[in-house]
Structure formats: C-alpha cells, structure tokens
Amino acid sequence: MDEADARDGGAQRAFAVAAFALAGLAFSLTPVAERLDALVLDSEWSVLRKVAPRPAPDDIVIVGIDEATIRAVPQPIGVWNEPLGEVLVRIASAKPRAMALDVALPDRSFDTLHPGLDRALLVGLAAARDNGPFVASLSIDARTRSARPVYPPYLAVLADEHLGIDLLARDVDGVTRRFSLLIPTEDGGFPTLAGRLCRALSKDCDDGLIDFALGPAFRSVPFERILHTRDTRWLEEQFRGRIVMIGETGRYADRISIPVNLAGWEAEQGTSPGIVVHAQSLRTALTGTAARTASRPAVMVLVAMAAMLAFRRNWRAGAALTAAGILALAGASLASLRGGMFLPISAACGTAALAWATSAALAWRSERARRKPTQLPSGGP
16 A cells, blocks of 8 residues: 555656646746846846956947037937048058948938038048958847848948948846847848957857847047047057947937946946947957857756756645745856856746745645544434
8 A cells, every 4th residue: 555655745746746847847948037037147247247248358438429528519310421531541551450330321422402411421431441450230120120222322332241240139127138140031131230240350250149248348539539539640540450339429319228238437336338238249250159048948847947946745845846946947057157158048037936835835734634533423312
C-alpha cells in the first residue's frame, strides 16, 4: 500500500510539475512577460554600467543641434542649407575618420528663397563624402512606409552608398533596446544609419541588443560653435581621426526612450537624443559582439527547472529553494548578459513562485484535514 501511495504521489508530482512548466511557457509568450523581461534587462544594464563597464575607444563625437544653436542661427531649421553646408565643410577639413548626418535633407530646391542655398548644401555634402566614410539619414514616412523624398541633386551627390535609414527598433513598451544593421524591404533590405557606417568602417559588424555598459558617455560639440569658429587647430583637436555624428540634441526634439542615457551633457534618464542612440548602436556594432536574447528552448529549460525546484511536499524547504532559485536566476542572467547573452527569467521566476504557492496551499489544506477531529457515528445499542 505504501509503495502504491508513493507511486501515485510521484505521478501526481510529475503531472503537477509538467502543468506548471506548460503554464510558465504559455506565460513567457505574453506581453506581460515581455515587459517584465524588458525591465529586468534595463536593470541589468544599469548594474553592469556601474559595477562592470566594458571599455571602448572614446572616438565618437556628437555635434549637437541644441536650443542655443537654434537661437543662434537666424534661418528656420528647415532651410539650414547654408549653415549645414558650412559646418560639414569645416568638419571635413579637420579630417575625421567618418561622418554621419542625422538631419532631414530638403525635398525641394530653396533657390527661389535665396539664390545659392542649394549649392551651399551640395558643397557641404560633397566635402563630407570626399573626406571618407559618410552617411546621411533617410527617413521613412509612417503613412506610406516609404522613404521621404529628397531633392534629386542631393541624392546624386550621395547615391545609395551614402544613405542609411534612421529607424530605431522599439519594444512593446516603446523603449529602444536593440538595433539592426539592415531594414527589410521589398528588394531585400536597406542599411540603417549605424549599419551603413559600420560596414564602411569594419568587416566585423554585428547587430542585436544595444550595449549600454559599453564605453564612456558621449560628449557634444555645439553646432553653432563650429559654425562661428575660425580656429582650425581647435577643429582638428575635436574631430581629427574621430567619428563625427551630427544631429539634434535638444531636450524636446527627437527623444528616444532608452534604459540608460549616454548623453554626457544631460543628467536626466529615461530618454536620450536620437543621435546618441545611433552612436551607441554604432559603437556596439563595431565590437562585432552585440548581445543576443536566449532562444525559446533555453527559456523552456529554465521554466521546467524552476517548476521542479519549487514544487515540494515540504513547503518550508520549497520556500527556501524558491528564493535561492530566483536569486540564482537573477545572478545567472546578469552574468550571461555580461558574456553576450540575455536570459529572460520572468517566466521561470513566475513559475517557481506559482509552484511554491500551490505546494504551500496543498500542504496547508492537508494539515488542516489531518487536524480536523473525527466524528464518531451516533446511535447504536
């Protein structure tokens, strides 16, 4: 009888563990689990940046179009042909390693407003192109899902090999945590801004998760200072041999939600200028070792192990094992991310907690039934 009870108990436990594992796997496919794993990933990047940052060359410089620049330039930003062309020429003259322009190019001629505006920008684009690797951003119209038009003479100067799509991936909660080198299109694919520039600089580019623990915070050189300086030595000190990325850095323009803000001139967290996110994507891509998210089978194994660990007859022992297991999962996920692989652990942690809570509830009910006094039948002689 005891052997039969043991076999029945073992079968019931195996069935319960399988049920919990299936429930955990189903949970891992829900948006709730995706959001929880995203929060775990954000926390891990913050921890790694504080306690185990990865070194990287401080060779990317941001040229920022901020509020002070907009006030200093008299023309509306949409017709910055002259100032933009002049800044491109001055940066190119300092011989940077590469340049990127994350500013929308005009879709028409502005010579009707003032003769020479088109030529001013054409000269700047040509100077940047002739200096070395140079990529200008290409925006996508959300309504038509096609590239926004660019004035044909500018396209003639740049051609496809100097254009990159400026799209940034966003997760279910709207936060940018990963990047791509190539955006799928009907013709196969078109490089992103970071993808195009990385391919021009290195053969070992890789996409995946943006590494927010990699390298120092970025510094910004104000656009308007470059526009008004005549100090060629200062320009060379700032830009020679570096990767220069030009874009908006204002507090209210082109902000992207991110786990860690790497704009060294800002104290606020939560959002970052888009050009900074492109810069960190490029920095990660250039390492050739961007972190990836673990595969679904790996999540299944973690969920099954959590269910087996937590579902115990002795609920007190199960509580200790569950707490230790969750801590071990958190540590393993952090170490795995440091090594280049993110382990989503929310489903495994949830499975462990559910399995332990169920075993504790069953133990409590069994104990209550055991302590309930037995009532003798009434009547008889």
